[in-house]
Amino acid sequence: KQEVTQIPAALSVPEGENLVLNCSFTDSAIYNLQWFRQDPGKGLTSLLLIQSSQREQTSGRLNASLDKSSGRSTLYIAASQPGDSATYLCAVKTGFQKLVFGTGTRLLVSP
């Protein structure tokens, strides 16, 4: 059974810092991995999608890496801003169209 864990569960940083969010999964047989952000009371916004054959994806200040063999992904956020405050979720795509979510990292970036 696929289990996805995110560390840390919560993170508080001052504006301008670079930070790394971690995601680990127990079964390396995945099709892809997707990072989302969720703002309080809102839906999920897709940030980055990494296929199982890829090592990383970049979008603006965000960079996500994937090491499938070790069951790890990291989301790097450069020069954090207060608007980055949200809960970040990683999810892995397993067989049978199933997206298994991690436990989330709640990020607070203070001005």
Next chain:
Amino acid sequence: DTAVSQTPKYLVTQMGNDKSIKCEQNLGHDTMYWYKQDSKKFLKIMFSYNNKELIINETVPNRFSPKSPDKAHLNLHINSLELGDSAVYFCASSRRTGGITNYGYTFGSGTRLTVV
């Protein structure tokens, strides 16, 4: 706007009632899902439909019945609502080719269900 849209956004109802949540996507995706986010913010899949055919049915009480009239719509009907059904329900869609979906998922904004 291309999106996954759910209605209603909020739903407050009494125990024992029957309610429905509607979901529509105009992204041209052929696979749709219902996810439940519990009070601890953990998201878990409930159902998945591909071209109107049920392909995933997790361990969900049979009071929950999804219905897909066409591949752009996936509704969720809940009978005899219980306090424990209170949660946020998210609809999502994706595209499936060759039996595998290598595309990302697009989520709706959620329906917050409160059973009193």
